[in-house]
Amino acid sequence: MRNKKKYLGKRILAGIIDYSLVLISMFTMIYLFGVPNNDGGYSIEGLPAFSVFVIWFFLTIGMEQLFGATIGNILNNIKPSSITGDGLKDTISLSQSIKRHLLDLIDMSFFGLIGVILISNTENNQRLGDLWAKTKIVEV
Numbered sequence: 001m002r003n004k005k006k007y008l009g010k011r012i013l014a015g016i017i018d019y020s021l022v023l024i025s026m027f028t029m030i031y032l033f034g035v036p037n038n039d040g041g042y043s044i045e046g047l048p049a050f051s052v053f054v055i056w057f058f059l060t061i062g063m064e065q066l067f068g069a070t071i072g073n074i075l076n077n078i079k080p081s082s083i084t085g086d087g088l089k090d091t092i093s094l095s096q097s098i099k100r101h102l103l104d105l106i107d108m109s110f111f112g113l114i115g116v117i118l119i120s121n122t123e124n125n126q127r128l129g130d131l132w133a134k135t136k137i138v139e140v
Contacts, residue, residue, distance in 0.1 A: 096133040
């Protein structure tokens with residue numbers, strides 16, 4: 001039997017919140033540590049450029065490991081849970097979190113259309129990252 005609770009609106013809002021925080025943080029780092037370039041913007045190179053990855057990692061994977069959900073998920077009362085052979089575990093592993101977020105770019109392609117289609121048409125309402133990680137979203 002299909003789980004009809006997709007939490008689509010909450011998931012979209014959570015994604016907007018999370019990636020807005022990531023982008024704001026990244027632009028701030030680029031502005032603070034970058035150097036003006038020929039295009040009128042800023043460029044960041046070397047070790048400070050790695051901070052962009054660190055920000056993304058902390059705000060997505062790190063938050064899930066520390067608090068069980070990202071900031072956007074917490075604000076929307078949803079969280080990822082592991083799907084195991086014997087049912088649903090409450091927490092997800094580090095490797096599951098990494099898998100979930102490595103595919104965010106694909107899931108959010110075409111204004112999130114790929115993720116919405118998958119959520120609407122998979123047995124556990126999973127996006128591509130959730131399918132790979134064997135996770136699903138539940139309400140807290």
